[in-house]
Amino acid sequence: MEGGKRLAGTVRVQGSKNAALPVLAASVLIPGTCVFKNVPYITDINCMENLLQSTGADLEKKEAAHALRINAVNIQEYRLPAKYVSAMRSSVVLMGALLGRLGEAIVDYPGGCVIGERPIDLHLFGLEKLGAQIWTDKNRIHAYADELRGALICFPFPSVGATQNTILAAVTARGTTVIKNAAREPEVTALCDFLNKAGACIEIGHDFIATGRIVIRGVEVSCLHGVEYEIIPDRIVAGTYLFAALGAGGSITLENAPVAQLRSVCALIRRMGAEVVPDEEKNRIWVSTDKNRRIQNIPFVETGVYPEFPTDLQSLLLACACVSEGELTIKERIFSSRFKVVEELVRMGADIETLDNKCVRVRGVEKLTGRTVIAQELRGGAALVIAGLAAEGITRVTDIRYIKRGYQDIVGDLKGLGARISYVD
16 A cells, blocks of 8 residues: 555444354354345355354355355254364354354364453353363363253353353243353344344343343244344444554445444544544544644553444554644553554554553554555454554555455455555455
């Protein structure tokens, strides 16, 4: 990409990666056919498709329409292929679905982006509370249950994946499950919404954001049925393009934007000096920067669980802060070692001081300089794209396989907004 070009135009936000993966995994529970719309065609979805087929599901993909049909009538295999599990952390949510459908699951420890310690102890904690027996054999995890039983489960930390795994197992457990301190992210409520449409009995109260309380009354597998379901828009992709407009400058409109889910992000961008106009009724967000005035860093931002500022947008904010006026300190509260992008940004001329593995301080500079940089994980790779749009000269981002795990076509989307950007072999 060649930096220095302000963005302008409209971009449509793709379906949510983090919502689609557990919802697709949930299809394993349903002895029928489900049709999913607004499916993002990214490498993580391809990986989940391979995992589902390995269990015996029949898939029909209509890529142009972003639709996927899954027939899970003949699910019978509970051992998941290591090559797919090791490629994607979200594969672990299939444990709960397979336990709920077949009473057994065997998986390897999951892979994905390397962004510090990401243990799955809370996943196993929730499944064991429901009556699953779990043991390990080298790198393999075995889970078995003659019968899953409802339980009171209070998570010490509101883990998104652990909450989703527990929900999937509890849907067909005998009796009632009450989850306290569940993750409040929209991807959790989307999973519950899908399962309820398919015949599950899950209650999320009006005080959910405050309490994290979910009540699940178990049903027989035979009570679950196929449905048609539309994947919610991707709030992290939407946030990426908001920060792209902040870093490169310009005025853009996001269509199919999850406006209500981005309130903390829009509030932060306003504080940095951009104009933001959300339209919840039309699922649209307009953002604009003043070409005669630099964006201003705010003193301090920390990531947190929803509805606080999301960890998945931390590196995107960091890229913008590099070319904003003043200082910003970012504290990462969700993952350790999620500052791998810092080294590459510094090579482009950023002034970043790493205070510890949870905190960095950024002093804005007038400009970054284009370099060849390496994407080491998904969101850090997208941050380097934003840095390149803001830099002087040519930036090449290599190892874009990480970026393709979460973005259908980040180059095409940004080119549609006027960026000078292209894929190269």
